[in-house]
Amino acid sequence: MRYLVVADIHSNLEALQTVMCHAEAQGGFESIWCLGDIVGYGADPVPCIDLLRSYPLASVSGNHDLAAIDMLSMDEFNGYAREAVLWTRQQLGLDDREFLAGNPLSRVEDGVTLLHGTPRNPIWDNYLPQFLSKDHVADSFLQFSTPSCLVGHSHIPFMCIEDDAQFIALQPAQRKLLSQARCVVNPGSVGQPRDEDSRAAYALYDAETDTFTHYRVEYDIEATQAKIIAAGLPDILASRLSDGR
Ligand code: ZN
Numbered sequence: 305m306r307y308l309v310v311a312d313i314h315s316n317l318e319a320l321q322t323v324m325c326h327a328e329a330q331g332g333f334e335s336i337w338c339l340g341d342i343v344g345y346g347a348d349p350v351p352c353i354d355l356l357r358s359y360p361l362a363s364v365s366g367n368h369d370l371a372a373i374d375m376l377s378m379d380e381f382n383g384y385a386r387e388a389v390l391w392t393r394q395q396l397g398l399d400d401r402e403f404l405a406g407n408p409l410s411r412v413e414d415g416v417t418l419l420h421g422t423p424r425n426p427i428w429d430n431y432l433p434q435f436l437s438k439d440h441v442a443d444s445f446l447q448f449s450t451p452s453c454l455v456g457h458s459h460i461p462f463m464c465i466e467d468d469a470q471f472i473a474l475q476p477a478q479r480k481l482l483s484q485a486r487c488v489v490n491p492g493s494v495g496q497p498r499d500e501d502s503r504a505a506y507a508l509y510d511a512e513t514d515t516f517t518h519y520r521v522e523y524d525i526e527a528t529q530a531k532i533i534a535a536g537l538p539d540i541l542a543s544r545l546s547d548g549r
Contacts, residue, residue, distance in 0.1 A: 311456030315346030316495025340366025340420030423447030461492030
């Protein structure tokens, strides 16, 4: 089975469509693993949900998904994130809310753990060295039982191997065997990359060969920005996309 691995789409339809087309050109996929934050920030929450759901899909909840259906307090959100959550709530229909409410905090699919934040706190913790102590990183590997765990939330593509707890940036077209060493891997953000590379990030995982491949792809950022402005969402949510921040 070949999986499209996506995280932090954040209602960016152009990025999601481009990622899917690019993935098709790399041999395609049969199912999608979504690591949370489908909605929030961007102008196309419902089209993004609909597009994902038109494929076989295993998804987990992100903090923005839960806030958008009023299942998580917005106290930890900054002003523009909060504004986007309130706007997103008005767009979602009952079916969209039920779909988001039905996603678990973590799940195991084909021998791989999927979640949004960290294994200890799937909603809020950020799996990055500046946010996690060495003890916390070590502890995180005790919190899941599969060889590998795929996460989102930080919008930064990386892998962290249990043996040395080092964080390694993923490079485009980089391949990794997920079961070779216990690891936590983030495919990067589809809809709002924050590693100063504005290209959409994603991965393909081939379960037969155990091969995880990271990709970056350019998409029509200006079209996405125009929609964000037209929706009356905060300008920074449009401008930051060009900077990859
Ligand atoms: Zn996010």
